[in-house]
Amino acid sequence: MRRVTRGVTREVMSNMNWIILALLAVTMTAVAQQPASAPQNPQPVAATQPGQTAAQPSAAPSGQAQSAQSQSPQAQASLAPPTTMDQVVDRVIARENDLIKFLSPRTPIVETYLQNLTQDPQLGPIPQDDHYFLGRMDLSDSIDRSDYLQEKVKGEGEGMEKRLLGGLTKRFKFQYQPLGFSWMIFADRNNFDRQHYNFHYARREFLGDVRCLVFDLTPKKDAGRGRFLGRIWIEDQDFSIVRLNGTYARPSRNNYYYHMDSWRLNLIPGYWVPAYIYSEEGDFTAGAKNKIAFKAQTRMWGYNLKTGTANDELTQIRVDSVKDETPSAQDASPLAAEREWQQQAEDNVLERLERAGLLAPEGDVDKILQTVVNNIEITNNIELPRPVRTRVLTTSPLETFSVGNTIVVSRGLIDVLPDEGSLAMVLSHELAHIVLGHNLGSQYAFNDRMLFSDEATYQNLGFKHIPEEEAAADKKAVEMLKASPYAQKLDSAGLFIKALQKRAPQLSALLQAHLGNNITENGTVTRMAQLANSAPALDWNKLDQIAALPLGGRVKLNPWDDKVEIVKAQPVAITSARDKMPFEVTPFFPRLSRDSVASTPASTTAAAPTTTATTADASPTPTN
Numbered sequence: 001m002r003r004v005t006r007g008v009t010r011e012v013m014s015n016m017n018w019i020i021l022a023l024l025a026v027t028m029t030a031v032a033q034q035p036a037s038a039p040q041n042p043q044p045v046a047a048t049q050p051g052q053t054a055a056q057p058s059a060a061p062s063g064q065a066q067s068a069q070s071q072s073p074q075a076q077a078s079l080a081p082p083t084t085m086d087q088v089v090d091r092v093i094a095r096e097n098d099l100i101k102f103l104s105p106r107t108p109i110v111e112t113y114l115q116n117l118t119q120d121p122q123l124g125p126i127p128q129d130d131h132y133f134l135g136r137m138d139l140s141d142s143i144d145r146s147d148y149l150q151e152k153v154k155g156e157g158e159g160m161e162k163r164l165l166g167g168l169t170k171r172f173k174f175q176y177q178p179l180g181f182s183w184m185i186f187a188d189r190n191n192f193d194r195q196h197y198n199f200h201y202a203r204r205e206f207l208g209d210v211r212c213l214v215f216d217l218t219p220k221k222d223a224g225r226g227r228f229l230g231r232i233w234i235e236d237q238d239f240s241i242v243r244l245n246g247t248y249a250r251p252s253r254n255n256y257y258y259h260m261d262s263w264r265l266n267l268i269p270g271y272w273v274p275a276y277i278y279s280e281e282g283d284f285t286a287g288a289k290n291k292i293a294f295k296a297q298t299r300m301w302g303y304n305l306k307t308g309t310a311n312d313e314l315t316q317i318r319v320d321s322v323k324d325e326t327p328s329a330q331d332a333s334p335l336a337a338e339r340e341w342q343q344q345a346e347d348n349v350l351e352r353l354e355r356a357g358l359l360a361p362e363g364d365v366d367k368i369l370q371t372v373v374n375n376i377e378i379t380n381n382i383e384l385p386r387p388v389r390t391r392v393l394t395t396s397p398l399e400t401f402s403v404g405n406t407i408v409v410s411r412g413l414i415d416v417l418p419d420e421g422s423l424a425m426v427l428s429h430e431l432a433h434i435v436l437g438h439n440l441g442s443q444y445a446f447n448d449r450m451l452f453s454d455e456a457t458y459q460n461l462g463f464k465h466i467p468e469e470e471a472a473a474d475k476k477a478v479e480m481l482k483a484s485p486y487a488q489k490l491d492s493a494g495l496f497i498k499a500l501q502k503r504a505p506q507l508s509a510l511l512q513a514h515l516g517n518n519i520t521e522n523g524t525v526t527r528m529a530q531l532a533n534s535a536p537a538l539d540w541n542k543l544d545q546i547a548a549l550p551l552g553g554r555v556k557l558n559p560w561d562d563k564v565e566i567v568k569a570q571p572v573a574i575t576s577a578r579d580k581m582p583f584e585v586t587p588f589f590p591r592l593s594r595d596s597v598a599s600t601p602a603s604t605t606a607a608a609p610t611t612t613a614t615t616a617d618a619s620p621t622p623t624n
């Protein structure tokens with residue numbers, strides 16, 4: 001399962017597509033090769049290993065070893081504040097090595113979504129095609145990852161290779177690895193020290209609520225290839241890096257490093273954890289020669305997930321955890337038994353997905369979605385034996401499915417929906433499946449079916465309906481919507497379908513469902529497509545017409561505990577058609593604050609979920 005990036009194969013490329021993909025491949029391999037230029041012993045260079053510190057004497061001033069071992073913020077605070085810039089740099093180096101050591105036993109999920117760009121005369125750079133990666137990253141000695149997306153992609157017979165490479169030959173298979181993106185969580189995994197880098201203090205600057213010292217980092221002359229070149233932001237209490245912005249220096253011939261902007265969040269006391277990386281390349285000025293043009297978002301989460309050994313799996317089997325709560329001593333009737341069986345399957349699936357880091361824990365976003373579902377149910381006099389619940393997938397691809405009485409919607413899909421009407425449309429389709437009794441997944445009531453590795457989730461779980469059930473659910477959904485409070489808001493839902501239709505041929509990776517049915521087939525929207533018929537014309541130039549939002553503008557995912565919350569962004573005025581960026585990747589600009597989660601647990605619970613946050617104006621920035 002676990003693959004390591006292979007060496008670069010250089011080929012003469014015969015067409016554009018090839019060049020773009022191959023250069024990307026080379027790029028990523030090149031970045032991935034970074035440790036190769038370092039001494040071939042990838043031991044952690046943390047200050048806690050005095051035996052290792054000979055190579056970087058400045059990394060371990062006395063006192064740092066203790067702080068790394070205890071990993072306690074108190075230990076950090078007890079250190080005397082540095083009085084010179086040299087001392088600050090020493091502290092920064094020590095803190096970074098502390099972080100590398102602290103994270104080394106962890107295997108977060110890393111997701112990279114990349115859009116290759118083409119120039120549209122009216123809209124500027126727009127997606128031309130896209131790629132998606134999802135894996136677990138092993139942060140021990142060398143950064144390694146294993147992929148969630150192995151076989152079952154894009155229907156039968158079309159594998160990972162084809163999907164990633166658009167039908168390119170096999171020899172590129174191992175080179176187009178997203179490892180390059182995830183590598184960028186650290187400036188330098190192995191040699192972040194004074195021997196390899198010059199630190200130039202630039203200035204002070206606030207990032208959000210956090211006062212930072214800004215340093216420009218340049219590799220020393222003989223530091224070797226693949227060294228970080230750019231700027232780092234250091235918070236001024238513990239001297240942790242909170243942001244890195246730059247590239248990697250001195251590519252070898254035929255190699256190419258892309259640029260990145262990497263952000264960390266203070267999610268647990270004493271540590272700033274890598275959370276987001278934005279990458280972008282592309283020069284659309286007249287006469288530009290560089291044909292690489294893409295933008296990519298990389299997100300990390302699931303830092304607190306168990307690494308999942310076979311023993312863990314076995315202790316997680318829960319038989320009959322649902323039962324024994326009913327006061328009555330009666331036996332179950334056949335129908336009641338059937339329902340309990342479905343409940344068991346539902347519980348198994350949700351618990352397993354959450355353990356794999358693919359489902360957010362229950363939270364406030366669920367309440368918002370549930371309110372919309374309730375509104376549809378009440379106005380349609382729908383009474384179900386068990387309440388319908390909603391949950392959020394942590395991933396970006398636009399998809400929904402239902403298991404038992406739980407509707408699951410992906411983070412990416414919630415992100416791009418422009419308003420409550422379109423959210424109601426999405427939820428109504430799955431509610432229709434439940435109302436019509438299209439139950440899937442009862443096989444998962446058998447607990448042996450939950451025993452698989454996290455990376456094999458997509459091979460072991462699936463909730464795709466047959467086309468007849470899809471059509472029936474659409475029909476029922478429209479019926480229910482027309483009787484609901486959302487009847488007057490279906491124009492926006494239809495516009496969303498139209499915008500999706502416009503972009504669907506270029507976004508096959510974003511539209512590839514991994515657990516449920518695809519929303520599109522072969523570049524054509526199939527889900528709820530009839531709503532487009534009554535919708536107004538799609539007009540990019542109409543600035544008050546927001547048919548779909550960029551990715552990342554709605555739902556904020558906590559990289560430590562996987563909880564999701566609605567982004568509280570100020571509306572930003574749209575001034576041209578280019579500001580709309582439907583379904584597009586944008587840079588990250590999180591508002592940094594100290595211990596943002598630890599100090600304010602469940603900070604938003606006070607908000608009553610009576611209206612959805614989706615009534616807020618579109619904000620093209622994924623920040624608050």
Ligand SMILES: [Zn+2]
Pocket residue numbers: 429430433465469470473517
């Ligand atoms: Zn369906």
